[in-house]
Amino acid sequence: MPNALTDSAAPAHQSYPCDACGAEMRFAPGGGALICDHCGNRQEIAAPGPWSNALKELDLAAALSAQLPIEETEQRAPLKCPNCGAEVVLEGDAHAGKCPFCATPMVTGTGAQRRFKPRGVLPFALDERTARAAMTQWLGGLWFAPSGLKDYARKGRKLQGIYVPYWTYDAATRSSYRGERGTVYYETRTVMRDGKRETVQVAKIRWHPVSGRVSRAFDDILVLASHALPKHYTDALQPWDLSGLQPYSPAFLAGFAAEAYTVPLEDGYDEARAHMDAVIARDIRFDIGGDRQRIHAVDTDISNASFKHILLPVWMAAYKYRGRSFRFVVNGLTGRVQGERPWSAWKIGFAVLVGLILAGALGYAYALQQGAL
Ligand SMILES: [Zn+2]
Ligand SMILES: [Zn+2]
Numbered sequence: 001m002p003n004a005l006t007d008s009a010a011p012a013h014q015s016y017p018c019d020a021c022g023a024e025m026r027f028a029p030g031g032g033a034l035i036c037d038h039c040g041n042r043q044e045i046a047a048p049g050p051w052s053n054a055l056k057e058l059d060l061a062a063a064l065s066a067q068l069p070i071e072e073t074e075q076r077a078p079l080k081c082p083n084c085g086a087e088v089v090l091e092g093d094a095h096a097g098k099c100p101f102c103a104t105p106m107v108t109g110t111g112a113q114r115r116f117k118p119r120g121v122l123p124f125a126l127d128e129r130t131a132r133a134a135m136t137q138w139l140g141g142l143w144f145a146p147s148g149l150k151d152y153a154r155k156g157r158k159l160q161g162i163y164v165p166y167w168t169y170d171a172a173t174r175s176s177y178r179g180e181r182g183t184v185y186y187e188t189r190t191v192m193r194d195g196k197r198e199t200v201q202v203a204k205i206r207w208h209p210v211s212g213r214v215s216r217a218f219d220d221i222l223v224l225a226s227h228a229l230p231k232h233y234t235d236a237l238q239p240w241d242l243s244g245l246q247p248y249s250p251a252f253l254a255g256f257a258a259e260a261y262t263v264p265l266e267d268g269y270d271e272a273r274a275h276m277d278a279v280i281a282r283d284i285r286f287d288i289g290g291d292r293q294r295i296h297a298v299d300t301d302i303s304n305a306s307f308k309h310i311l312l313p314v315w316m317a318a319y320k321y322r323g324r325s326f327r328f329v330v331n332g333l334t335g336r337v338q339g340e341r342p343w344s345a346w347k348i349g350f351a352v353l354v355g356l357i358l359a360g361a362l363g364y365a366y367a368l369q370q371g372a373l
Helices: 060-064 128-140 147-155 231-236 265-288 345-369
Strands: 026-028 033-035 042-044 073-076 087-090 113-116 160-193 196-224 257-259 292-321 324-331 337-339
Touching (some): 060 265, 128 324, 196 292, 265 292
Antiparallel strands (some): 073 113, 087 257, 160 196, 292 324
16 A cells, blocks of 8 residues: 555655745745745745646546555655644644644654645635634624633634645446335225214325436545544535645645545545445436335446545634633635534523523513502
């Protein structure tokens, strides 16, 4: 397997010196360029070749049997989080230290590993300030969040930009199926109710055996390639508009962290297959038609299965508050926010109390008006 090879000579990260002053440059969200915070120099990122070729899918069967050319892989030595297991590569002058996902200090990993190179990257469109504003607004709307946390979020550490690893899968499927089509009909029956005879309509289903074929071309089935973030977080960041994917260049990552994939290609494919099977079952039900459908057997041929490894941009904050870890993630493209919402028991208690007092006061006013007091 390509990702089982190790080589301790691989670099931990690349450097992007400014050609004007030599300071470290970083990728500027919202544009295809590196900027130098020291002297303001700007360098466009050169596209690494024709787009259609650069973003082409790789053959899945060849990859699974480790037949892919070595150029499709790269060796990196990621830092490893001993708590959540995230493996993170830092580009340029991105700061090492704490794990971006759980705020635990990271340690040097077991050495360089050979992994599939990303094919595409969706560069950050929102800068840190915009992302933080989106998060602050989201938090500000949560009246029940503890004030201490809001303050922390407002003036606390900066959000960290991290590229999260995904697999995408394409495949053409042809499925033949056997099943049954159900047609609803009604029978009139006579029943006794309260000692009287009544006629009622009873729904019944007549089943007919059917068989047929359906086919579909799947494009870019997206599968999260890491376990560092709970799936409900990353699911909530969807939808991702993949039309902005750029051919991978490490320069897009300058000044950011990139998580290395930890879900193997074949495990990701299992998840993609489950998604495909669900879509195929829906296609078959539609093909069977009628009022009800039963599926007894499906035989699916898959051809042209291919994959890409891509990186998607997420701004995130992970911190500990009163002994608990909290996380916020912001889609680096759309600004959509998702996070854990700690509620303040004090504020909730206070709100309930105010509600009771108001209800009491209203009741008192009502009684006065009625002349009862
Ligand atoms: Zn410079
Ligand atoms: Zn971690």
